Amino acid sequence: HVQLVESGGGSVQAGGSLRLSCVASGYTFSTYCMGWFRQAPGKAREGVARIESDGSVSYADSVKGRFTISKDNAKRTLYLQMNSLKPEDSAVYVCAASLSGVCVPGSFGYWGQGTQVTVS
Numbered sequence: 001h002v003q004l005v006e007s008g009g010g011s012v013q014a015g016g017s018l019r020l021s022c023v024a025s026g027y028t029f030s031t032y033c034m035g036w037f038r039q040a041p042g043k044a045r046e047g048v049a050r051i052e053s054d055g056s057v058s059y060a061d062s063v064k065g066r067f068t069i070s071k072d073n074a075k076r077t078l079y080l081q082m083n084s085l086k087p088e089d090s091a092v093y094v095c096a097a098s099l100s101g102v103c104v105p106g107s108f109g110y111w112g113q114g115t116q117v118t119v120s
């Protein structure tokens with residue numbers, strides 16, 4: 001079965017950096033779209049970035065120029081490099097996979113447990 005396990009969250013001061021990782025198992029990692037989402041208390045879940053099987057990427061406007069999504073197919077690992085962090089980036093960050101062949105925010109059907117990022 002599909003499993004997504006995130007790591008790398010933590011607490012950091014504004015302006016700092018963090019790198020999130022997500023190890024995937026249970027499907028052909030290189031073939032499908034992957035993404036990062038986040039949810040802050042009292043707010044709706046927000047798509048942060050996604051990467052398609054061909055490496056094409058897209059970002060939310062709020063993180064463009066600061067966050068970078070990437071993947072290592074050999075390690076079955078998705079990454080999110082977060083630089084110039086702001087307090088408003090504080091949230092639970094969740095890794096997700098879309099196995100439907102479509103790579104849009106509503107197509108993600110598999111989710112990790114999330115990792116907390118706190119920026120002060």
